[in-house]
Amino acid sequence: MAFAGPAKTQTKVLKFDTEEDVAVALAKYTADLSEKYINEKGSFSVVLSGGTLIDTLRKLVESPYKQSVDWSKWLIFWVDERVVPLDHEDSNYLLASRGFLSKVRYLFLPATFTPSTTRNLRKVQQTDYEDRLKDLVSRKILPISNISGFPKFDLMLLGMGPDGHVASLFPSRHHRYEKERWVTFITDSPKPPPPRITFTFPVINSASEIAMVITGADLAGTTKIALGNGQIPGSTPLPCTEVSAEGELTWFLDKDAASKL
Numbered sequence: 001m002a003f004a005g006p007a008k009t010q011t012k013v014l015k016f017d018t019e020e021d022v023a024v025a026l027a028k029y030t031a032d033l034s035e036k037y038i039n040e041k042g043s044f045s046v047v048l049s050g051g052t053l054i055d056t057l058r059k060l061v062e063s064p065y066k067q068s069v070d071w072s073k074w075l076i077f078w079v080d081e082r083v084v085p086l087d088h089e090d091s092n093y094l095l096a097s098r099g100f101l102s103k104v105r106y107l108f109l110p111a112t113f114t115p116s117t118t119r120n121l122r123k124v125q126q127t128d129y130e131d132r133l134k135d136l137v138s139r140k141i142l143p144i145s146n147i148s149g150f151p152k153f154d155l156m157l158l159g160m161g162p163d164g165h166v167a168s169l170f171p172s173r174h175h176r177y178e179k180e181r182w183v184t185f186i187t188d189s190p191k192p193p194p195p196r197i198t199f200t201f202p203v204i205n206s207a208s209e210i211a212m213v214i215t216g217a218d219l220a221g222t223t224k225i226a227l228g229n230g231q232i233p234g235s236t237p238l239p240c241t242e243v244s245a246e247g248e249l250t251w252f253l254d255k256d257a258a259s260k261l
């Protein structure tokens with residue numbers, strides 16, 4: 001059932017009985033958007049998160065979508081990555097690779113992270129990823145939002161941590177306030193591993209569509225705050241409350257995550 005959420009963007013909050021129902025609805029939502037954007041512009045740019053999102057996306061790589069989605073028109077990006085080799089257990093790339101990418105026949109990964117062995121690893125990866133995005137913009141593969149001036153992706157699929165973080169933008173870390181860069185880095189993430197790179201809010205919020213995918217009772221309190229006034233008394237607003245889309249923001253909640261609303 002849908003009802004209006006916070007007023008800052010077009011927001012929908014969808015509540016489902018079970019996590020399985022969320023997975024089914026998320027697959028249909030993503031497949032429908034894929035068809036719409038491919039019909040309109042010939043491609044579909046999708047930004048993945050790590051964490052539980054990849055498992056919740058599992059229905060998308062099963063029948064009927066596995067066969068019906070035109071994967072060859074997908075452009076896949078990551079909203080954040082942990083600074084570890086791509087085959088490391090902590091890598092968001094590896095997680096998506098096992099749970100998603102390996103299940104479909106053809107996917108284009110235009111901006112995969114490249115691990116480097118230079119000393120300032122975080123900075124190098126941040127710059128490298130931002131440069132790759134700029135190259136895609138210059139080749140007209142990725143558009144720029146004429147509202148924000150930042151790159152505009154068709155769909156961002158976001159998770160949320162119990163502390164209200166999204167991507168690798170954490171409540172107590174200053175890099176969440178970055179307003180100029182497309183990609184920033186953090187060396188002391190409160191959630192391991194400490195070094196990470198991440199899209200900034202101006203990039204996240206330039207997306208046409210955003211799905212916030214939240215399941216499990218451990219996120220009920222944070223979900224209540226996020227969809228309420230967004231703030232724990234005496235602290236700064238949670239990063240998840242800064243998410244807004246140029247088109248529509250849709251929250252997918254299971255009953256447990258929505259239990260305190």
Ligand SMILES: O=C1O[C@H](COP(=O)(O)O)[C@@H](O)[C@H](O)[C@H]1O
Binds near residue numbers: 048082092160166
């Ligand atoms: O560390 C991360 O955390 C968030 C949330 O993950 P979850 O396991 O609580 O769903 C994730 O969206 C992000 O990509 C990841 O790097």
